Amino acid sequence: MSTATDTVAVTGERRLTIAEAIREGIAEEMERDPRVFLIGEDVGIPGGFGGAFGVYLGLPEKFGHDRIIDTPISEKAIAGAAVGAAMMGMRPIPDMQYADFLFECMDELVNQAAKMRYMSGGKLKVPLVMRCPVGTANRGAQHGQCPESYFIHVPGLKVVAPSDAYVAKGIIKAAIRDDDPVLVFEHKLLYGSKGREQAGGLDLTAHVPVEDYVFPIGKALIKRIGSTITVVATHLTLYRCLAAAEELAKEGIDCEVIDPVSLQPFDTDTVFASVEKTGRLLIAHEDTLTGGWGAELAARVAEERLFSLAAPIKRVASYDVPLPVAPILEQAVVPTQARITDELRKLAKV
Amino acid sequence: MSTATDTVAVTGERRLTIAEAIREGIAEEMERDPRVFLIGEDVGIPGGFGGAFGVYLGLPEKFGHDRIIDTPISEKAIAGAAVGAAMMGMRPIPDMQYADFLFECMDELVNQAAKMRYMSGGKLKVPLVMRCPVGTANRGAQHGQCPESYFIHVPGLKVVAPSDAYVAKGIIKAAIRDDDPVLVFEHKLLYGSKGREQAGGLDLTAHVPVEDYVFPIGKALIKRIGSTITVVATHLTLYRCLAAAEELAKEGIDCEVIDPVSLQPFDTDTVFASVEKTGRLLIAHEDTLTGGWGAELAARVAEERLFSLAAPIKRVASYDVPLPVAPILEQAVVPTQARITDELRKLAKV
Amino acid sequence: MIPIDISGLTRDDAMHLYQEMLRIRRFEDRVYQLFLKGELPGTLHQYQGQEAVAVGACQALHSDPKNMDWITSTHRPHGHALAKGVSMRGAMAELYGKATGCCGGKGGSMHLGDPDVGMIPAIAIVAGGISVVSGLGLAFKLQKSGQVALCFFGEGASNEGAFHEGVNFAAVQKLPIVYVCENNMYGASTPFHKTSLVANVADRAAVYGIPSVIVDGMDVVAVRTAVAEARERAAAGGGPTLIEAKTYRFAGHSRGDARGYRTREEEAEWVDKDPIERMALAITSTGLADEAALAAVRVAVDTELEDSVEFSRNSPDPDPSDALTDAYATPITIGASS
């Protein structure tokens, strides 16, 4: 698994982008389980896009239009159909072109998907996997949000946020096999190699073995071992933290960087163990600060490991404003590598 | 203002229930500002309910059906109409019969109400006041949620949660006069005196002066002064904390109980000052634990006042499950007075 | 009062329909008493007056466990549950919040259901069932199982976006779904004509390219016939049908509704169409059976009913610890804090 964290290609490795890895993961699960199907807008139209980010290209030819279902622009219908089909023994993969549109089907997710099993006294299950691309990319306030934190607050839902191809393939397969509703949040700029520059120049592909594997929901990854500060981050921000860590290593600030991968359930044990070692914690995410998942993690540490802390817990996140479109404004909102480096430096000094 | 916290009636006082206070506050604002109007389901039908909890009874007779607008069962239309009218210079008060239905109009709230001003470069404003009754009352998973925490995570929205008649009237008036979208969360069991038993037997009415006043958004109230533990809580849970505090006072545990009133913006200064004094913090809310507003408050204290803490921060909230209907199950989920008392005792000992 | 037309029905068939409707009526009346006595927690949305719709519709569905039809229901599900086969004991115990309830005390009045008989927990979000039923139909279509999903909803629900998205999607996908709109003229206190410029919900089907029919919702046989036809079309791949049953709720919207928004005259007109009385009249006037036979049915129903009350009273409460199970099929450690 540590290969997932390599940032330089080793010859002989099979390095894929996240888009390729997810496509492969979905295809494999559709092969092995006839109950799995895809449903969403523009997912399978011949001559179309293969989903908003091309992840599904080639799948309709393989699996046909019974299992790759194109819908009207009707998010409630998509989510509702997924919830209903899941209860009847299917394994739907509903697609949201942009996570920003989840707000159009919140009722189906929060009041139906998350509660049906409980209301039935445990007689039903709702296995579905909602794919939700997040992340700002100069598209403005309604096409760049990172809404994952809303969903960790919904008992009955599981939330994951893979950041590299190895994890992405493994966890989408785990999510499809899971008996509960899982929301998978993926960052637009990490799908291919376009985002490389934004990611501090780090390679965004990862080795993906050909053998079948799953990456378990609820397990974090230590992406960099260190002793000075524990850093927990996801998606593009994770790469910025890794780049910042390399930069600071030269100054003798040795960061331990953790990719939580799952946001609900959350692998607090891995974070606790690291904080016991470092005594310092910085949490970084592109989601806005107030009420973000970083708040929950900080609260748990302040409750379970308060006496391990040698310094205040620091959160670096997008400021509490909608997303502006101008690149210069956008970068003034999101957690940049510069801001992260700066805060880490300060934190090391406390 | 301290009269708002009295729990015994003083002769000559004008004690109102929260329902009466809100009705009075809305009526006064409709009197003074012709731009204010009410819109929602079953709000003004002759012979009807005056809203799900009777708060609007009498208003249609006073203000007519142009300003008390009954709608189809269409939450998106209600919220959308409010957003649009607000931008055109009106001051709508959209009504959600139960806060659980907010999930049907999340897009209008999160993507439109909260972002329109920002996207316009500050040229527009969206002054609306969404009324949202919360709280469990044996109605099951879809009619008892406390979804306020989702909205503190939405930059552009303001969130308040009044817990007594004095504050309720003052803050609904402040919200109506505010130039931004404000969501007002009120607890069903606190509207009248029905909830008294659930509230540890405390009187739920409060003195409400006849003179015009507003209670400012962003200001917390110290409901009980103490020195051992700082307790921050809202709604029904606030009363349980107050009752627990009296109980524990006999044991020499002297709690300072704070009603934050506003959740976004949040009066952290009042909490910080109290924590500096007590060194101990317990946060309690009926909203579920993970990702609740208590997490954000805990994170801020762990960041800004870590070294004032003599003990871990404790959160007492509803467990992370949907709401069951059976009273015995429901009470096993929500933060009861017994659980609060128990946790306070433990925390005092750390 | 005008008896319904039961020509062609056998005695057993007619008596069965009568009994099924009576089970709901007596259940609801008894539940109301129990509620007033403080034996039942929460609130109630009752079904008296609409029995012909639930019974007529469910009687047209397949209940054979191997390819069972399913239903979705609303905040007003007692009648649907009993008609679909949820046991009276299971339904009553659920209202009591007992461990023996059909949802183990986790669902309650607004969420009655039982997967074992083809009913998912009722969805109390208006039109929520219209969103979800698409998935039931889609699953049956993909599984080529021949099953059909039936969705009950009120006329008020037809103003929700979920109605538009759900019915349009089902129509385009030709899903095996039967939509049964119970138009009881009011959504809570609000008359339908104040919320729609078209008089009939059925009129809305045309824009989705699916057939619709308006049926007398106070006539159990008429409802069953309409649903049976729609069910066959759906099962044969003909896609969904929208059936609008004109009916009336005799009780208030929820307990403690003084019904000030409608007239006593209007209520009286509809009570004169009481679906159970009209059925009884049809049975006796056609000589299919006599008063004594009907009385025997009433006794049988009351026996079942009292048994369900006794059963519920004597049933154990759920264990408080049960509250923390069933949120997930694969449990996760619930938040660290208490």
Place this chain on the structure above:
Amino acid sequence: MIPIDISGLTRDDAMHLYQEMLRIRRFEDRVYQLFLKGELPGTLHQYQGQEAVAVGACQALHSDPKNMDWITSTHRPHGHALAKGVSMRGAMAELYGKATGCCGGKGGSMHLGDPDVGMIPAIAIVAGGISVVSGLGLAFKLQKSGQVALCFFGEGASNEGAFHEGVNFAAVQKLPIVYVCENNMYGASTPFHKTSLVANVADRAAVYGIPSVIVDGMDVVAVRTAVAEARERAAAGGGPTLIEAKTYRFAGHSRGDARGYRTREEEAEWVDKDPIERMALAITSTGLADEAALAAVRVAVDTELEDSVEFSRNSPDPDPSDALTDAYATPITIGASS
């Protein structure tokens, strides 16, 4: 190519309509080049081919500042913005993300708008404008201002719940709203006929009890006439009208769309209906003006266009600190942490 019918139009009127459409076409073509050159951030949803709808509709609205009509727009707002009076400089600078943009660099391509000319920021959530426009109409109704709100949306948006709830509410409330559906046959890659069993969006108006009309969206005069009529009805208290303009987007859905889901033949058929060419042909063939006059218009448009590009290039970037303003009208201290 068949010229449109401009009988009755004055020379100035005809030339003005031609110029307004041309402004949009040239703007979009230029913007595409600039985008490919990397001068513009983000993405683009372009309007080439649909100019007659934006121009025809906006030309029928009142622009007098004292009782100005308003519009709502979509993810494809460039044409709507220019037609409604957003300055070319303000629109271009916004695409550049400059401080001088109509939204100060905070909105961008998908959120063009300017309250000063009666356009709220375009809403890029499909059908989002249909939700919000109800409020514009409601305000105008309550204020008895005689203003009208016009809502642009695509045929794909008519499958959203917001369409159903919004139009029904507006109909019941008789709000002064004109709905203009631009049916360009595709929602992204998806043809409308795969998402609706009815062929026309206009067919859906009947269930809301409001009038609808289908108009040639490649004929600016036809659009203007239809909208003008609907506007008068709305202003007079007659409630909303749904106008469906049959049109076509010549470009891809967004930049970099290879348009593999539609045929080149289909595209050619529609290019033959180019609203600008048909207008030009009408002007010259009727002798209202000659080629030289049209050429002069083209020069004027290009001058304005190049000025807007120069203006944008020379405009300052927003100050990074501006990013943290305007979230609230009454600022609140933004979260303690950095």
